[in-house]
Amino acid sequence: MASPSRFEELALPHMEAAFNLAFWLLRSRSDAEDAVQEAYLRAFRAFDGFRGDEIRPWLFAIVRNAAYRSLNLRRRAANVVSLDEALPGAGGEPGPAFQIAADEPSAEEAMIGADERDLVRRALAELPPAFREVVVLREIEGLGYREIAEITGTVVGTVMSRLARGREHLRKTLARKAGKDQSNAM
Amino acid sequence: MPCDQPFDRVSAYIDGELPAEERRAFALHLETCPACASLATELRQIGRSLAASGREPMPSELPSRIRLALAQAADRPEEPAAPAPRLRRWPVPVMLRQAAAILVACLVSSLATLWFVTGASQGRLLEQDLLSAHVRSLLQDSPIQVASSDAHTVKPWFAGKVDFSPEVRDLAPQGFPLVGGRLDSIGGKRVGALVYKRRLHLINVFAWATQGSDAAPSLSTRSGYNLLTWTRGGVAYAAVSDLDGKELERLAELL
Structure with missing residues (x-):
């Protein structure tokens, strides 16, 4: 597998923004941390397939997906009315x-x-x-x-x-x- | 007073996202429509407050945590590359690691059962057990129950927990730092496990009491992991790692 250096060079500068996005989706700092870590690992593993000039939208899409997965799991676990249904x-x-x-x-x-x-x-x-x-x-x-x-x-x-x-x-x-x-x- | 301009347009206008012509037309409209003008001001104000409140500050240890995870992933690419989730996808449960852990545990245990059913030798069964214990330790948050880089903390910890006293040496100067120890179960027997590191490779050295006589280290490979077993002084040892076989043999010599 590729060394993390090239990926790190491109992706690590966006970590603060990625964390902010995950935090606002999950509204929990610890869940956001986990989601960002998961997203960065997924992005790293899929990095060979990345063919764009801009890493940010690609990376944020992965972060967003990780956050939604976490959100879905939490909802299922808590078995409560979701925010969308509450409104x-x-x-x-x-x-x-x-x-x-x-x-x-x-x-x-x-x-x-x-x-x-x-x-x-x-x-x-x-x-x-x-x-x-x-x-x-x-x-x-x-x-x-x-x-x-x-x-x-x-x-x-x-x-x-x-x-x-x-x-x-x-x-x-x-x-x-x-x-x-x-x-x-x- | 209410204006028939859609809210969308005011919102897109303040973002500068209207097409040039619409933008010019709306700018003209704003000059004559106090309702839209005050709405635009209000929305801009909300935007400014949000921007001023800034990003949620990132935990300071997150970058190092992620760098470490990336280094480990580069070193041990056991999971196939996940496809880039570019667009909307099926929601997959988030605690993928836990799910993967359960899956691997199930897989390993069903493989072990298969071997048992097909009449595999005790040795292969033991190897399988050692391997699954090793994999299990990698999947946990922490592979150790007692942490130490000091052999004098780890060795006494095993006293009274297992019926023998394993060799515990910190081999940091030789490039095998001792991470710590834990209890594990191999073939229904309680065993001690010493955890060493070699660069980013984790090595489990399992140890249990045996009646057998001393035996020289013997290396085997299973599912990409190296297994080195030897017996010394009534204690059987088995080192399991994805580390190179030669380096694993070196650890056995040092112990």
Whole structure:
């Protein structure tokens, strides 16, 4: 098998971004660590077949798949209502915040520990994964629609509408949270 | 006040992802539509807050952990290359390693059963058992129960756990650092296992009490693993590794 050096040279600089993507999909640091390690091993083993100029979309697609595998396994293991099911219709009104905790209790706990003014991160954590991932790739990683489409295995039009719906969700969640904060203050 | 422009368009506009013509048209629209303009500002603000909150910081030990895993994968390519999951794929359970571990354990044990049923000799059965114990140790998080680079911690640890006292030497100066020891079971018997390293190769040296007389090391190969067995002072030893046979023999000499 090829030596890791060439692969490392190309792939290791993207590890922070890969971890960020896995973290936001899994909302758990330790699960994200495992997913990133698994993804890097898979990518390394498949590296001979990589024929592109850009490693990032290829690598992130593998990271994303590893994260989804982890997510699926966790759901099956916990045998609970998934986030997508908890929210009536992917584009509908998000349910109450605490409903999300039924999906993965660790997620909500992790987010509650975050800074109070970090509302935007908590709102992001509440997004359904299909919207969350495009928002993370766009707003945190600053990727273009074409690259996001490649990573998520969709087309640019889908990225556009998911991103728009994700933003709509975020906006409503933030407005709701801000409203709640104000009423608490009074 | 509500505008008939789709939300998608505002969102794509602030990302600069609208085709040139649409983009120009929408820019003009923004100048005359306060609803869309304030929405665009709001979405930009959310984007800025997200960007400012930054990436979730990566655990500092992750790069070294991954480098090590890659080095091990390069050294021991026992798993076939997985196809690049480029597009949407069937969701495969994530704890692939555990699944693979169970699979290999099942495979190895069913092979062992097959040998038994087909009347394989005791020796082959023993070899199979040694090999599966070795593979099992590789699949676990840690191959050792007592960690040490110091022979004086490992040797007493075996006292009272097995009915003999194995030779325990740290051979780090000779390039075989002692990682530690653990208990294992071979052929229904409790045995001691010493774990050595040679570069990135892991070596299990199994040891158990025997009635047999001393025997010189004899090397065999099974499923790509080298097995070296010898008997000395009423203790039978078996070293198992994917390490080169010559180097394994050197370890037996040093012990």
